Amino acid sequence: MEIARTRLTCPECGEELSRAGDDAPWCASCEWNLLTPASKLATRWDRALFAEFSKQRPGKPPRTPLGVALVIVSVLLGLVPFGLLGWGAWLLANGSWLIGPPLLVLAFLLRPRLWRLPGKDYRLRREQAPTLFTLIDRVAAAAGTPVPEIVTISSEYNASTYRAGFRRTTGLDIGTYLFATLTPQQRVALLAHELGHQVNGDPARLLLVQPTLTTFGTLANMFGAYENMREVVFGGKSMMPMRFLMFLVGRVFLVVQVALSVLAFRDRQRAEYLADGVAVDVAGSEATAGLLDRSALASPIMRLIAYRANTKGPADWPALVAGFHAARQEELCAYRQLTLRESTLWDSHPPSGLRARVVEAWPQKAPAFVLSEQESARIDAELARWYGRAHQRLLD
Numbered sequence: 001m002e003i004a005r006t007r008l009t010c011p012e013c014g015e016e017l018s019r020a021g022d023d024a025p026w027c028a029s030c031e032w033n034l035l036t037p038a039s040k041l042a043t044r045w046d047r048a049l050f051a052e053f054s055k056q057r058p059g060k061p062p063r064t065p066l067g068v069a070l071v072i073v074s075v076l077l078g079l080v081p082f083g084l085l086g087w088g089a090w091l092l093a094n095g096s097w098l099i100g101p102p103l104l105v106l107a108f109l110l111r112p113r114l115w116r117l118p119g120k121d122y123r124l125r126r127e128q129a130p131t132l133f134t135l136i137d138r139v140a141a142a143a144g145t146p147v148p149e150i151v152t153i154s155s156e157y158n159a160s161t162y163r164a165g166f167r168r169t170t171g172l173d174i175g176t177y178l179f180a181t182l183t184p185q186q187r188v189a190l191l192a193h194e195l196g197h198q199v200n201g202d203p204a205r206l207l208l209v210q211p212t213l214t215t216f217g218t219l220a221n222m223f224g225a226y227e228n229m230r231e232v233v234f235g236g237k238s239m240m241p242m243r244f245l246m247f248l249v250g251r252v253f254l255v256v257q258v259a260l261s262v263l264a265f266r267d268r269q270r271a272e273y274l275a276d277g278v279a280v281d282v283a284g285s286e287a288t289a290g291l292l293d294r295s296a297l298a299s300p301i302m303r304l305i306a307y308r309a310n311t312k313g314p315a316d317w318p319a320l321v322a323g324f325h326a327a328r329q330e331e332l333c334a335y336r337q338l339t340l341r342e343s344t345l346w347d348s349h350p351p352s353g354l355r356a357r358v359v360e361a362w363p364q365k366a367p368a369f370v371l372s373e374q375e376s377a378r379i380d381a382e383l384a385r386w387y388g389r390a391h392q393r394l395l396d
């Protein structure tokens with residue numbers, strides 16, 4: 001969203017108020033009226049983490065009581081399908097054809113699932129992009145982490161690390177819209193942040209808490225929690241009382257699911273500050289803060305490249321976006337604040353505005369190595385096919 005001045009003055013400090021779209025104006029200088037009732041609760045948590053980590057860089061992977069509790073819940077939930085399988089099989093063996101089979105079906109539906117590996121179409125091979133892979137090698141060496149086993153490319157303004165498949169293959173996903181628009185050193189920061197998650201073991205931890213994130217959602221779905229209550233009660237369907245009861249049970253599962261997800265995502269947020277620390281060590285403080293500001297500016301940047309897609313292609317994006325970013329230096333503080341207003345309880349990441357401020361609060365660090373313009377341009381050439389695809393999506 002674009003931020004505009006309003007000519008209204010702040011009742012607290014008398015400065016001019018800012019406004020984003022049609023939303024309520026706020027004061028960028030004293031943060032009066034910045035938060036909405038919804039974001040107030042979420043940002044209380046955000047600010048607690050901010051206060052903790054802006055004073056001191058987090059040192060090692062976080063092990064919080066909440067994180068330990070989530071793993072225990074996950075292990076217990078992970079055992080449920082096996083219990084159901086055994087119980088169902090035992091009932092079947094004893095001739096109970098009424099209850100045995102549904103238990104087996106339930107066991108199957110709740111089975112632990114490993115994320116599937118992305119299709120070959122999205123994978124990038126080393127010989128297709130030698131310069132990019134060399135950069136990943138350098139970042140991995142500087143961060144002290146193994147090189148990811150697969151690299152995938154997606155059309156997103158994002159990047160991620162994951163573990164997937166039976167062998168729990170490590171993967172790095174690079175979103176073209178984000179990568180293509182960054183400065184060379186911000187690219188180093190992006191890769192270092194993502195590989196930083198591998199250093200800290202975050203993808204493995206995420207896989208471990210997966211039952212917490214999915215079991216109750218699956219149950220809620222099975223019990224018809226997403227059905228319309230009016231439909232269930234007045235829709236004239238058969239077995240109404242039974243269906244209504246299931247609907248209610250489903251709704252309870254749904255509430256449990258939302259609560260567990262909020263806790264799991266919130267616990268994960270600490271890991272983001274740790275990964276930002278790795279990015280600072282490898283790419284330097286300036287590039288890391290710049291990367292986080294590009295994240296705070298995500299929606300206006302996406303709108304800009306989409307709006308100019310007819311005349312500006314991927315080759316023009318870095319200059320276009322750098323110009324846009326530079327022109328908003330004065331409003332940058334307000335853009336960072338806006339990420340707080342948009343904060344929700346179920347965000348997997350802390351507001352990027354706060355992350356940028358945390359990075360600036362830490363002792364400033366010079367980069368471990370610098371990616372040259374030439375190398376960066378060579379990577380662009382290697383990714384031209386994927387950039388073209390991303391550009392085409394904007395034109396469609």
Ligand SMILES: [Zn+2]
Pocket residue numbers: 010011012013014015027028029030031032
């Ligand atoms: Zn004010």
Ligand SMILES: [Zn+2]
Pocket residue numbers: 193194197272275
């Ligand atoms: Zn991250």
